[in-house]
Amino acid sequence: MKDVIASPSVRALALQKGIDLKELASALNRETITREDLQGTSRNITQISTGTSHWDVDHAAFGPVRREPMTRFAKVAAANLEASNAMIPQVTHHDRADVSMIEALRADWKEEAQVRGVKLTALAFHVKALAHALRAYPRFNASLAADTETLILKDYVHIGVAVDTEHGLMVPVVRDADQKGLWLIASEIAALAARAQRRKIGPNEMGGASMTITNLGGLGGTAFTPIVNPPEVAILGITRVETVTVWDGEKPTPRPMVPLDLSYDHRVINGADAARFMNHLCGLLSDPRQMTI
Amino acid sequence: MADNHAEFIVLGAGPGGYACAFRAADLGREVVLVDPRASLGGVCLNEGCIPSKALLHAAELIRDAQHSDGWGISTGNVSVDIDKLRARKDGIVAQLTAGLSSLAERRNVRIIRGEAAFTGPKTLDIDGDSWTFEQAVIAVGSAPVQLPGWPADNRIWDSSAALELRKVPKRLAIVGGGIIGLEMATVYAALGARVVVIEFMEQIAPGVDFEAVKVLHKALESQGVTIHTRTKVSSVKATKTALTLSCEGMFSGDVKVDAAIQAVGRRASGGIVNADAAGVTTDEKGVIVVDSHCQTNIEGIFAVGDVTGNPMVAHRATYQGHVAAEVASGHAVAFETTLIPSVAYTNPELAWVGLNQGQAKEQDITHEVVGFPWSASGRNLASGSEEGFTKLVYCPNSHRLLGATLVGQNAGELLSECVLAIEMGATLKDIALTVHAHPTLSETIQLATERALGSITDL
Numbered sequence: 001m002k003d004v005i006a007s008p009s010v011r012a013l014a015l016q017k018g019i020d021l022k023e024l025a026s027a028l029n030r031e032t033i034t035r036e037d038l039q040g041t042s043r044n045i046t047q048i049s050t051g052t053s054h055w056d057v058d059h060a061a062f063g064p065v066r067r068e069p070m071t072r073f074a075k076v077a078a079a080n081l082e083a084s085n086a087m088i089p090q091v092t093h094h095d096r097a098d099v100s101m102i103e104a105l106r107a108d109w110k111e112e113a114q115v116r117g118v119k120l121t122a123l124a125f126h127v128k129a130l131a132h133a134l135r136a137y138p139r140f141n142a143s144l145a146a147d148t149e150t151l152i153l154k155d156y157v158h159i160g161v162a163v164d165t166e167h168g169l170m171v172p173v174v175r176d177a178d179q180k181g182l183w184l185i186a187s188e189i190a191a192l193a194a195r196a197q198r199r200k201i202g203p204n205e206m207g208g209a210s211m212t213i214t215n216l217g218g219l220g221g222t223a224f225t226p227i228v229n230p231p232e233v234a235i236l237g238i239t240r241v242e243t244v245t246v247w248d249g250e251k252p253t254p255r256p257m258v259p260l261d262l263s264y265d266h267r268v269i270n271g272a273d274a275a276r277f278m279n280h281l282c283g284l285l286s287d288p289r290q291m292t293i
Numbered sequence: 294m295a296d297n298h299a300e301f302i303v304l305g306a307g308p309g310g311y312a313c314a315f316r317a318a319d320l321g322r323e324v325v326l327v328d329p330r331a332s333l334g335g336v337c338l339n340e341g342c343i344p345s346k347a348l349l350h351a352a353e354l355i356r357d358a359q360h361s362d363g364w365g366i367s368t369g370n371v372s373v374d375i376d377k378l379r380a381r382k383d384g385i386v387a388q389l390t391a392g393l394s395s396l397a398e399r400r401n402v403r404i405i406r407g408e409a410a411f412t413g414p415k416t417l418d419i420d421g422d423s424w425t426f427e428q429a430v431i432a433v434g435s436a437p438v439q440l441p442g443w444p445a446d447n448r449i450w451d452s453s454a455a456l457e458l459r460k461v462p463k464r465l466a467i468v469g470g471g472i473i474g475l476e477m478a479t480v481y482a483a484l485g486a487r488v489v490v491i492e493f494m495e496q497i498a499p500g501v502d503f504e505a506v507k508v509l510h511k512a513l514e515s516q517g518v519t520i521h522t523r524t525k526v527s528s529v530k531a532t533k534t535a536l537t538l539s540c541e542g543m544f545s546g547d548v549k550v551d552a553a554i555q556a557v558g559r560r561a562s563g564g565i566v567n568a569d570a571a572g573v574t575t576d577e578k579g580v581i582v583v584d585s586h587c588q589t590n591i592e593g594i595f596a597v598g599d600v601t602g603n604p605m606v607a608h609r610a611t612y613q614g615h616v617a618a619e620v621a622s623g624h625a626v627a628f629e630t631t632l633i634p635s636v637a638y639t640n641p642e643l644a645w646v647g648l649n650q651g652q653a654k655e656q657d658i659t660h661e662v663v664g665f666p667w668s669a670s671g672r673n674l675a676s677g678s679e680e681g682f683t684k685l686v687y688c689p690n691s692h693r694l695l696g697a698t699l700v701g702q703n704a705g706e707l708l709s710e711c712v713l714a715i716e717m718g719a720t721l722k723d724i725a726l727t728v729h730a731h732p733t734l735s736e737t738i739q740l741a742t743e744r745a746l747g748s749i750t751d752l
Contacts, residue, residue, distance in 0.1 A: 008630070015629075
């Protein structure tokens with residue numbers, strides 16, 4: 001008791017709830033315990049370990065374990081993700097876009113792609129469409145200043161593309177994606193991804209993105225909730241295209257639909273903004289001709 | 294026999310017992326309160342805290358009148374009508390105990406006047422009547438320690454007898470310089486007795502901050518009290534004309550007096566209720582051992598107050614009384630604080646809580662000490678006193694208070710701020726940033742914290 005600061009009424013409440021203040025203080029890594037700390041704690045207290053944190057557990061007591069140090073790379077990523085999750089009030093908006101026209105175009109241009117030596121991926125269309133949408137919705141192409149007093153709106157559109165490498169997650173950036181054609185975007189993505197795998201990405205090829213795309217389309221999934229990559233205000237997640245029966249106005253029609261998940265910083269973007277943004281984006285994806293106008 | 298059944302029975306109607314009984318009644322229990330005295334309130338109200346405070350107030354009136362000359366106020370010779378004084382004191386006691394009776398009545402607490410003794414873990418005898426009970430609380434308090442080897446003589450008083458104010462002896466010896474002895478010295482010196490205090494330890498108020506005790510020691514001497522520390526009474530002879538106390542130690546020789554007060558401490562009265570019969574453990578000092586829930590080793594039997602040991606003070610008993618009533622009624626509470634404030638209502642008052650400088654040093658606890666002299670307090674000077682100080686012991690790392698000692702007029706009234714500060718974990722800065730009214734003596738606590746923080750402008 002001596003080391004925990006708690007007022008007499010808080011100590012009485014702890015007694016009433018059967019909470020050991022010393023245990024709680026050490027679990028919370030704190031010296032002072034207030035009334036708020038005891039709210040709802042009575043049921044959870046048994047789960048709070050007596051050590052210094054939730055992770056201070058002797059796992060070997062439950063079976064054989066192996067220890068692997070976290071790489072420096074992984075530690076940096078972990079710190080960023082932790083900060084993002086802790087500091088940004090995030091909301092994820094789910095939608096899906098009809099990609100039958102994109103798939104038709106890709107099929108039509110297959111021969112040309114072989115000639116050009118570029119694989120025209122669906123991701124290239126996503127990057128292009130997102131760049132377009134960001135021009136139409138400038139608040140999504142913005143960052144909060146460190147003091148959160150000012151919103152910084154960007155007059156450029158760079159799209160980050162999350163790449164899964166054996167060292168961990170890397171996010172190279174396609175610069176000025178709004179001004180580039182699909183072929184160029186597709187070839188840049190391929191080159192950046194290949195160099196990311198070899199860890200040959202220069203620091204100037206990462207960072208400064210308007211928004212990041214994280215694409216699990218090739219792997220699967222129907223939806224997920226990506227975490228905003230600060231200082232960006234949103235991130236677009238993509239999962240696997242599904243053929244879904246859609247009512248086309250007269251009859252049910254099978255349509256290839258891509259699920260999209262937009263996580264955004266609610267301090268900057270409201271739900272209605274996100275819905276409008278996604279409507280626009282899905283429109284561009286379902287009819288890429290709009291991007292040429 | 295089955296007629297005498299109590300759901301909740303409290304033995305002893307002192308501050309621990311009545312607080313327990315009233316709290317239990319408020320929690321919906323059917324309560325029986327047993328005490329041999331004619332009036333409720335126990336030692337505290339009848340022959341302790343309250344009557345002594347009345348006499349100490351009278352002592353202050355006398356002293357103020359005697360020292361009013363310096364303020365240009367002449368009162369002439371002060372004379373004391375001891376019968377009137379006694380009546381006033383008894384009137385205050387009667388008023389308070391009557392108040393308690395009406396509080397008991399309002400709560401439907403049944404009061405039985407009698408001596409209770411356990412006959413088993415669920416049975417009691419009250420003046421020959423057999424009782425059964427579901428839960429019992431032992432709150433039978435303590436009694437003054439009787440020094441061995443003293444003759445039987447009605448000029449030898451304990452604190453209860455001293456407070457009866459039978460007469461003011463010309464010469465009075467007080468054996469034991471603790472709180473009770475010093476309060477009696479303050480009263481009888483003001484009433485005109487020549488008082489000698491004999492203390493076995495090296496200072497009066499043993500265990501209390503030595504600097505604060507020094508202030509009180511000097512003040513008592515200036516009030517005409519002779520103090521012999523490190524002195525032991527080796528024998529007492531009673532003759533027709535006087536009591537002769539033979540002393541050994543720092544002072545050796547005979548002290549001839551007309552009355553003597555034994556004030557060497559109190560002994561827990563665990564033995565008087567035959568707790569053994571219930572299976573309740575009582576130690577060799579008469580103390581009934583309880584846990585933080587005031588529970589004895591026997592299920593359903595609780596104990597509170599002096600009978601559970603030191604410190605034997607009413608405010609601890611009351612607190613425990615509430616805990617016992619609540620625990621017995623199924624609430625999850627405990628008596629867990631170690632912070633019991635102490636006050637000697639002498640002139641000047643001496644008040645302390647928590648660790649003092651000497652104890653911190655002795656126990657090798659990291660600490661700093663800061664003081665504020667009351668000679669720099671406008672309120673103190675304007676109230677006719679130059680003595681006194683506030684002394685805080687704090688942790689230099691956390692800046693939290695570890696203890697406080699105050700000496701001076703009304704020191705006891707100021708102490709609670711320090712107790713609250715420690716209970717709340719307040720830092721020096723918390724106290725320094727709390728606005729204290731000016732001019733008050735309580736400012737000295739704030740000023741001491743400012744001094745520790747280096748922000749003081751009053752020194």
